Structure formats: structure tokens, C-alpha cells
Amino acid sequence: MGQYLEGFNLVMCGINGIIGLKDPANRELKVQAMNHAMLHRGPDDGGLYSDRNLTLGHRRLAIIDLSNHAHQPMTSADQNHTLVFNGEIYNFQEIKNELKDYTFSSQSDSEVILAAYQKWGIKCLEKFNGMFAFAIYDKTLNKLFIARDRLGIKPLYYYHHNNTFLFSSEIRSLLASDLTPRKINQSCLSEYLSFQTVHAPNTLVQDISLLEAGHYLELNCESLEVQKKQWWQAGTEAPLDLSAQEAQEKTKELFYSAVERRLVSDVPFGAFLSGGIDSSALVGAMADISNKPIETFNISFAEEEFSEAMYAREIAKLNKTNHHEIKLSPDDFLKYLPDALQAIDHPSGDGPNTWVVSQAIKDHCITVALSGLGGDELFAGYAIFERMQKIQNLKILWSLPTPLRSLMGSSLCKLKPSIASQKIRELLKLQNFNFSDVHAISRKVLMTHQVENLLAIPRIREHSKNDFISDKDFIHAQTSMQEISTYLQHVLLRDCDQMSMAHSLEIRVPFLDHNLVEFALSLPDQLKPYGKGLLVESLKHKLPESIVNRPKMGFVFPWQDWLKNQLFSLAEKNIKSLAQKSYFHQNEVLKLWQQFLNNDPTVNYSRIWPLVVLNHWMDSNGID
Numbered sequence: 001m002g003q004y005l006e007g008f009n010l011v012m013c014g015i016n017g018i019i020g021l022k023d024p025a026n027r028e029l030k031v032q033a034m035n036h037a038m039l040h041r042g043p044d045d046g047g048l049y050s051d052r053n054l055t056l057g058h059r060r061l062a063i064i065d066l067s068n069h070a071h072q073p074m075t076s077a078d079q080n081h082t083l084v085f086n087g088e089i090y091n092f093q094e095i096k097n098e099l100k101d102y103t104f105s106s107q108s109d110s111e112v113i114l115a116a117y118q119k120w121g122i123k124c125l126e127k128f129n130g131m132f133a134f135a136i137y138d139k140t141l142n143k144l145f146i147a148r149d150r151l152g153i154k155p156l157y158y159y160h161h162n163n164t165f166l167f168s169s170e171i172r173s174l175l176a177s178d179l180t181p182r183k184i185n186q187s188c189l190s191e192y193l194s195f196q197t198v199h200a201p202n203t204l205v206q207d208i209s210l211l212e213a214g215h216y217l218e219l220n221c222e223s224l225e226v227q228k229k230q231w232w233q234a235g236t237e238a239p240l241d242l243s244a245q246e247a248q249e250k251t252k253e254l255f256y257s258a259v260e261r262r263l264v265s266d267v268p269f270g271a272f273l274s275g276g277i278d279s280s281a282l283v284g285a286m287a288d289i290s291n292k293p294i295e296t297f298n299i300s301f302a303e304e305e306f307s308e309a310m311y312a313r314e315i316a317k318l319n320k321t322n323h324h325e326i327k328l329s330p331d332d333f334l335k336y337l338p339d340a341l342q343a344i345d346h347p348s349g350d351g352p353n354t355w356v357v358s359q360a361i362k363d364h365c366i367t368v369a370l371s372g373l374g375g376d377e378l379f380a381g382y383a384i385f386e387r388m389q390k391i392q393n394l395k396i397l398w399s400l401p402t403p404l405r406s407l408m409g410s411s412l413c414k415l416k417p418s419i420a421s422q423k424i425r426e427l428l429k430l431q432n433f434n435f436s437d438v439h440a441i442s443r444k445v446l447m448t449h450q451v452e453n454l455l456a457i458p459r460i461r462e463h464s465k466n467d468f469i470s471d472k473d474f475i476h477a478q479t480s481m482q483e484i485s486t487y488l489q490h491v492l493l494r495d496c497d498q499m500s501m502a503h504s505l506e507i508r509v510p511f512l513d514h515n516l517v518e519f520a521l522s523l524p525d526q527l528k529p530y531g532k533g534l535l536v537e538s539l540k541h542k543l544p545e546s547i548v549n550r551p552k553m554g555f556v557f558p559w560q561d562w563l564k565n566q567l568f569s570l571a572e573k574n575i576k577s578l579a580q581k582s583y584f585h586q587n588e589v590l591k592l593w594q595q596f597l598n599n600d601p602t603v604n605y606s607r608i609w610p611l612v613v614l615n616h617w618m619d620s621n622g623i624d
Contacts, residue, residue: 013072014041014501015084015156016057016173017135019144019221020164024050030177031057034168037176040343041086041169041501049073049082054137054144054221058084076114077103080139085110086169087132087154088508090261095127117145122216125231129261129514133211135167137221144219150232151374151512152200152213152489155497159208165224170345170498171205175621181206182622189583190459193451194444196349196610197490203346204614205623213489232514235481239474240522244537247527250519251538258513259285262370269368270295270361273323275311275550277381277532277543278372282510284542286370287319296321297361297369301328301558311550318544326360330566337570343502347617348491349445349610354499362503369500373492374511377483378520379532380476384442386530388435388479391442392472395433402431418601422447439482446607453588473524480521559605564597571612578615 016034021027028048035046035057042059049056058072075082089095092109095116102115109130116124117136122145131153135146146167148156158167159180168174175182183206188198200210211217214232219225242250259282263269271286273279273296286294296319298312309325316323333356340355361369376382397405409425426441426448452459493509500507510516520528528534536548563571572593579589589611595603617623 013086014038014059014169014173015086015133015135016166016168017055017084017144018164018166018177018179019054019219020224022053024055027053027055030179031055033176033178034166034173035059037173038168038170040504043504045071047071047073049075049084049137051082051137051139052142052221056082056084056135056137072110074106074108074110074114076111076118077105078118081114081118082137082139083110083114083134085113085132085134087130087134087149088506089113089128089130089132090264091127091129122231125216131509131512133169142221144221145216146211146219147216147231148211148213150214150234150514151484151493151517153493153497153509153512155494156211157203157208158211158217160224160226161207163224165219165226171203171208172345172621174208175205180208183624184583184618186457186583189457190451190455192347192610192614193446193454194448195440195486195490196445196606197494198346199486199490204617213485234484234517235477235521237518237522239524240519242523242527244527247523247534248538251516251534254513254516254519255281255510255535255538256285256289258510258516259370260289261513262508262510263289265368268295268366269370270297270324270364270366271321271370272296272357272361272372273298273312273315273321274372275308275313275315275547276372277536277547278375278511280311280315280543280547281375281535281539282370282372283315283319283321284539285510287321288542294319294321295324295364295366297324297326297357297364297366299326299328299357299360311547314544314546318542324364328356330562333562334566337567339502340499341613341616342620343499344613344617345498346494347610347613348495349606349613350491351495351499351613354495355502358500358503358505358507362505366505368506368508370508370510371496372511373496373507373509374488374517375532375535377480377488378511378517379535380479380525380528380530381532382483384439384483385476385479387442388439389475389525389530391427391438392435392475397428398430398433402429405429419604422602435478436482439479440486443487445610450592450607454584454592456585457583473526476525476528476530477521477523484517559609563605563608571608574612574615575608577619578611581615581618 016031018027018031028050031048038059045060047058056073073082073084089109092112096112099115104111113134116127125147132149133154133156135144137144155169157171157174159174164179166174166177166179174180185204185206188202188204191198192204198204200212203210215228215230218227271283271294273283283294283296296316298309300307300309336356340352343355344351405428409428413421413425423441430437496507536543575593578584579586592603596608
């Protein structure tokens with residue numbers, strides 16, 4: 001199996017557009033400003049396209065075929081369709097073979113999107129295997145088509161107000177147009193405090209929306225009327241009836257295929273290697289497929305209890321990789337943190353971790369890196385999978401009177417004060433057992449009473465997905481779907497995109513290949529046991545016992561200690577500034593901070609850091 005596809009052009013980048021401003025010169029100046037705000041996403045090239053009341057903008061990070069053959073905005077051979085595209089279509093060659101009647105002028109996946117849209121229209125989306133957000137302007141119909149990939153790997157934000165429609169890969173780019181308000185979305189503050197993020201279609205900026213994963217928009221460029229539709233949804237496949245061996249063989253086949261597709265590059269690439277199951281499986285597959293040694297990277301810490309270096313070394317040695325161990329100290333992190341905070345496009349509680357890793361990899365002249373992101377969500381790797389199964393088995397508790405359940409929860413909090421006890425109390429207060437509500441509480445950062453205490457504005461009901469049909473044989477699949485549509489898409493993938501692209505680094509995620517996702521969600525729990533049993537059995541030739549049975553750590557920094565020491569002044573400055581903002585009760589914000597400093601068991605660092613990030617982001621971007 002090969003590693004390179006010579007002469008082909010794939011790009012990662014940023015896209016922009018304004019529709020509705022009548023003055024073309026003014027419109028182009030504003031799109032240029034939007035492009036400039038995203039130079040970090042595409043330092044290699046940029047361009048504009050204008051027609052009637054529309055201007056499209058693009059910034060390019062070249063990955064394959066570093067020439068200008070795939071300059072964007074790109075117009076079709078018949079001059080009727082113009083594209084701006086962020087992402088990669090991994091199977092573009094296969095699709096191109098079905099498009100013999102189109103005259104291609106480049107070797108790019110971008111032009112394949114244009115040709116596919118001309119032939120199949122909206123149904124072209126079903127052909128694409130990749131990560132993407134793109135817009136296609138139809139000159140004849142005066143219509144704009146905007147689409148986002150199935151799993152929401154690449155972002156697409158938009159603003160639609162009165163006679164103007166804007167879209168972009170980043171919120172900061174929209175703000176740079178000076179056409180959007182710099183006001184906090186008050187209705188989403190409670191959601192952010194609860195979950196350290198805001199879920200699509202909402203954002204923390206008033207009137208700016210995030211196009212949901214697996215959705216598309218059609219915009220009439222004359223009337224600016226918008227129609228939005230969903231074109232893909234996780235978990236709609238029929239359950240599969242397979243033996244354990246068949247499931248393992250298919251898992252390995254789909255995973256290896258997903259990895260191989262993502263090894264296409266004409267620039268140096270590598271892989272994150274923590275020494276956990278997901279990254280170890282990924283590096284093992286890469287080593288089998290590639291015809292040259294893989295560059296692997298591990299971040300280790302001065303605090304030994306947070307270091308996974310020894311496990312990463314074992315996997316690197318097993319797969320004969322060129323391994324790079326990058327040691328970080330609190331002083332290193334302090335040096336990086338201001339830039340990491342400045343790179344945040346939409347706040348969440350986890351971004352600086354990815355920023356620091358991306359910086360370290362980019363310093364080694366790597367432009368593309370593969371990540372094990374998504375393995376936990378697909379193969380029941382998080383503790384939440386086991387918790388959801390236990391709670392499902394105890395749902396008879398919700399047949400008890402609500403006052404009795406509330407008393408049980410309050411008594412537990414008094415006897416054993418902890419974050420876990422607080423979550424149990426909130427679960428027991430639910431009127432009825434609802435799978436999505438139970439999952440949401442399990443994922444909460446601050447509890448409802450804490451959010452209500454902090455906010456000086458009414459609390460809006462937090463994000464809740466539609467409940468899935470409860471099937472005792474598919475609890476893990478239901479949990480996976482909840483995880484994918486919440487924490488994965490709106491924390492992990494958002495942070496992955498904004499923090500890696502801050503360094504012009506592309507991150508590819510083989511576990512989120514839609515073929516593998518659809519297959520994993522079709523399997524009953526007995527074939528996909530808690531703890532990534534299916535993945536381990538499928539790739540056991542690449543996963544030593546010492547890796548499989550090691551304690552799960554996850555990639556975290558020693559925030560609990562740092563916020564009380566090296567990062568104390570930064571944290572306190574932002575907490576005090578947030579407390580003074582009119583949306584918050586000053587005393588309650590300062591009280592929460594003091595609880596953390598006093599080692600209150602109900603307030604750990606993950607309850608504090610999102611508040612620090614929120615204030616810094618608001619002040620840096622002039623958000624009122």
C-alpha cells in the first residue's frame with residue numbers, strides 16, 4: 001500500500017463570503033479583511049471572486065501539489081459555478097473516474113467537488129469521503145449552496161440579518177467584516193457555563209450561527225431567502241447481526257482503509273502518540289501501511305504523574321518510528337499560554353492543550369498530523385459509557401415520587417460532598433428518565449444551581465438532543481451518538497480545528513471516517529463492550545498487554561496545581577474581570593473561585609478554567 005499520490009492537490013484553508021452588499025468595492029474590502037483575519041489558516045495563497053451582489057474569499061494551506069493549479073475561488077470549466085472549499089475529499093480520484101464528461105484543468109479535489117455538483121447536484125454530498133465545508137455559487141440560478149461534512153470536522157459559521165448574509169470558517173473573520181454585532185449571546189451563557197461550550201446552531205456571539213454537522217444551506221442571492229436541510233445523521237443504519245470474529249475483521253478492514261486514505265501528502269506528516277489505545281492503534285496501522293518510518297510525537301511533563309512518555313516509547317519502538325519526546329514544564333506552558341488563549345475563536349474548556357501539541361509538532365516542520373480523536377466515542381472508551389449503562393439499569397428509580405428522589409439526592413450531597421454526588425442529585429430531580437437528559441447531566445461542568453447562582457440574567461434551559469429509542473442491546477451506540485453530537489463536535493473537534501489551524505497544521509482523524517462510524521454504531525453492546533474491547537481485539541497484533549491494561553489518563557495538563565500557582569495571577573485577573581460584567585453576580589463568581597482555592601471537593605479546575613477562557617475571549621474580541 002502506497003504513501004504518496006504524486007501530482008494531486010489537496011488543501012486545508014479558510015473560506016469567506018458576503019452576499020447582499022450592493023457596493024462591490026466595499027464588499028471586496030470587507031472580504032479582504034475577513035481573509036486577512038484568517039491568514040493563519042492559509043498562509044500559502046488567497047483570492048477573491050465577485051459577481052452581482054456576491055463576493056467569495058479564500059485562504060489556502062497547500063498540502064499536495066504545491067503549485068497554483070488549485071487556486072481558489074475556483075470556477076468550473078463552463079464558468080457557471082464557483083467554489084470556495086476548506087477540507088479534503090479523500091476519495092476524489094474515485095469520484096473523478098465517474099466524471100469523464102467534465103474537462104478538468106487541475107489535479108485537485110476542489111475541482112472534483114465542482115464537477116460532482118454539476119453532475120449530481122446536492123446528492124454529490126453522499127459521494128464524498130472527507131472533512132469539508134464549502135460554498136458553491138451558481139451564476140445562472142443566482143444561488144449559493146453551502147455544505148458541511150457528516151461529523152462536523154470542519155466548521156462553517158454564518159450571519160444572516162436584514163439584507164446581508166455572511167459566512168466564514170471562523171467567528172473572528174465574521175467580526176472582522178464590521179457587519180456583525182460584537183455582543184454576547186445571553187441566551188447561551190447558561191449553556192456555556194453548564195457544558196464549557198455552546199452547541200450548534202448557536203454560538204456565544206449574538207446572531208452568529210454554526211451550521212450543524214451533516215447539514216447544508218441553499219441561499220437565493222437575490223432575495224437572501226435561506227433553506228436549511230440535514231443530509232446525514234449518525235445512527236440511522238440497521239443493526240448488524242455479526243459474529244465476534246466478523247465484527248473484528250470488519251473493524252480492522254475499515255480502520256486500515258480510513259488510515260490509508262489519510263496518508264496522502266506531499267508535505268511532512270506525523271502522528272500524535274500518547275501511548276493510549278487509540279493513538280497506539282493509529283500508529284500501528286500507519287506503520288503497516290507506510291513505506292517509510294512514521295514521525296511520532298509525545299508531549300511529556302515535568303510532573304511524572306501526568307506523563308505517558310514510557311508507554312509512547314514502547315509503541316514507537318514496536319513500530320520503528322522516528323519518535324520525538326517533547327518535555328514541557330510549567331514555565332514552557334506559561335510562555336505559550338498567551339498565544340494559545342489568543343488563538344481561541346470560540347471558547348471552550350480544552351483548547352490550549354491542542355495548541356501546545358500543535359506548536360510542538362509544527363516546530364518539527366510537520367504540516368499534517370494524524371490523531372486518534374474519536375476512538376473513545378466510537379468504541380466505548382470513556383467512563384460515561386459504563387455510567388450510562390448502570391443508570392439505564394436503575395431507571396426504575398424514576399418510578400419513585402419526585403420529592404423522595406430529591407431527598408435521596410440531597411442526603412447524598414450532605415453525607416459525601418463531591419461533583420459526582422451533585423450530578424446524582426440533579427439526575428434524581430428529573431421528572432422522567434430521558435436518555436439524552438441523563439447524558440447531558442453526566443457531561444455537565446457546573447450544575448444547574450451553580451449556573452443560576454452565577455448568572456444575573458434568567459437561565460435558559462440547557463442544550464438537549466432528541467432522545468433516542470432506548471434499546472438495552474444498544475446502550476453504547478446511543479451513548480456514542482450523544483457523545484458525537486455534543487462533546488466531540490462542539491468541544492474536541494472545534495478545539496482541534498481552531499488550535500491546529502492557528503499553526504497552519506492540518507489534523508486528520510481516521511476514527512471519524514463515516515464508513516467506520518456507521519459500522520460501529522450498528523453493532524450491539526455485546527460486540528462492542530465497554531473499554532474499547534472490539535478495537536483491542538481487532539488490532540491486538542499492534543496493542544501489547546502493557547498498553548491495553550495501563551491506567552487511562554487522557555491528555556490533560558496539571559491544571560489543578562497550575563491554577564493555584566504558576567497560573568494564579570492570570571486566572572484571578574480574568575475571574576475578577578468576569579465577575580464585574582453585568583451578566584454575572586459578582587459575589588457568586590468570586591465565591592466559586594475561593595471554593596476552588598480552598599480545595600472544595602465540588603469545585604475543581606474544570607469548573608474554573610472555562611470562566612477564565614470566557615472572560616479572556618470576550619475582552620480580546622471586544623465582545624460586550
